[in-house]
Amino acid sequence: MASSLLISHSNFLSFSQSPTLFPYHLKTTAIKQRQRQRQHYSPPSRHLNIVSSSAASASLEALIFDCDGVILESEHLHRQAYNDAFAHFNVICSSSLPLNWSPDFYDVLQNRIGGGKPKMRWYFKEHGWPSSNLFEKPPEDDESRAKLIDTLQDWKTERYKEIIKSGTVEPRPGVLRLMDEAKAAGKKLAVCSAATKSSVILCLENLIGMERFQGLDCFLAGDDVKEKKPDPSIYVTASKRLGVSERDCLVVEDSVIGLQAATTAGMSCVITYTPSTADQDFKDAIAIYPDLSNVRLKDLELLLQNVVAAS
Numbered sequence: 001m002a003s004s005l006l007i008s009h010s011n012f013l014s015f016s017q018s019p020t021l022f023p024y025h026l027k028t029t030a031i032k033q034r035q036r037q038r039q040h041y042s043p044p045s046r047h048l049n050i051v052s053s054s055a056a057s058a059s060l061e062a063l064i065f066d067c068d069g070v071i072l073e074s075e076h077l078h079r080q081a082y083n084d085a086f087a088h089f090n091v092i093c094s095s096s097l098p099l100n101w102s103p104d105f106y107d108v109l110q111n112r113i114g115g116g117k118p119k120m121r122w123y124f125k126e127h128g129w130p131s132s133n134l135f136e137k138p139p140e141d142d143e144s145r146a147k148l149i150d151t152l153q154d155w156k157t158e159r160y161k162e163i164i165k166s167g168t169v170e171p172r173p174g175v176l177r178l179m180d181e182a183k184a185a186g187k188k189l190a191v192c193s194a195a196t197k198s199s200v201i202l203c204l205e206n207l208i209g210m211e212r213f214q215g216l217d218c219f220l221a222g223d224d225v226k227e228k229k230p231d232p233s234i235y236v237t238a239s240k241r242l243g244v245s246e247r248d249c250l251v252v253e254d255s256v257i258g259l260q261a262a263t264t265a266g267m268s269c270v271i272t273y274t275p276s277t278a279d280q281d282f283k284d285a286i287a288i289y290p291d292l293s294n295v296r297l298k299d300l301e302l303l304l305q306n307v308v309a310a311s
Contacts (some may be wrong), residue, residue, distance in 0.1 A: 058268065060301045061248040062217070063182045064238055067193035067200050069254030069274050071175050072207055079106040081160040082116070085152050093130045107276040114228075116153045124149075160199075164206050171207045172272070174292025179212060181297040188242045190218035192235060192251075194228045194258075197221035218242050230257045232265035239265065250304055252292075256280040268304055270295075 246266035
């Protein structure tokens with residue numbers, strides 16, 4: 001999303017009456033367009049002939065998946081868990097109703113600020129520290145504010161786990177079939193996520209099943225590397241652990257941050273975008289898909305073998 005877009009104040013009255021909104025803005029018309037896109041958005045896949053020349057002779061030996069956004073479309077679940085936490089603790093900023101982050105607002109927030117605690121801290125700094133069941137009056141000192149955020153984040157995390165374990169969440173289309181095809185063909189299979197290890201394990205155990213999870217040739221989370229995406233460390237580490245050259249690895253990502261991490265590591269990358277990442281710049285991907293429903297292993301092998309530098 002371009003940083004020049006504007007968000008009208010009316011879209012955020014439920015959050016704050018402060019004229020200070022977000023670091024960048026989004027026009028009301030653009031919000032309406034995004035809402036329509038969510039309802040009707042199903043563009044065809046796009047194949048791009050953009051990759052380093054070193055990958056031109058590559059053969060697919062390892063398939064590496066990101067987790068959030070690729071295996072699981074998770075942002076709406078995180079948003080639900082935050083809103084449940086706000087309601088549980090009666091977190092009130094500027095109205096008589098508990099704070100509630102809308103889908104459009106959360107799309108902007110999660111693409112600009114990483115991590116749950118930084119998200120809440122930024123919001124409360126911008127819109128005023130709230131009253132709650134924890135503090136009848138808005139906390140004024142750093143210790144009380146840290147306690148509020150820590151408590152909200154801990155409760156939100158447990159709520160998110162409950163949602164994942166509920167049996168109502170399914171992996172994104174085509175993911176399990178593609179994993180099974182790769183294993184059956186003798187390809188190495190890995191998951192590399194910037195999220196915490198406990199969070200990724202929870203998702204994988206419940207969404208792909210224990211047999212597939214234990215059958216992974218490599219599993220790395222944000223805890224396993226010093227720098228997170230877009231730093232390439234996680235993919236460089238995966239290549240070494242798999243014993244496969246970077247050019248023979250193919251990464252499946254959903255965001256430009258993940259794409260940058262993969263390409264900087266010397267790997268080719270395909271994108272399977274979500275509604276919140278659909279408008280990002282994926283020019284360096286070798287293919288872009290709305291999901292993996294119609295993507296087979298042979299398609300990815302062909303992509304990696306035949307892709308050439310863009311003219």
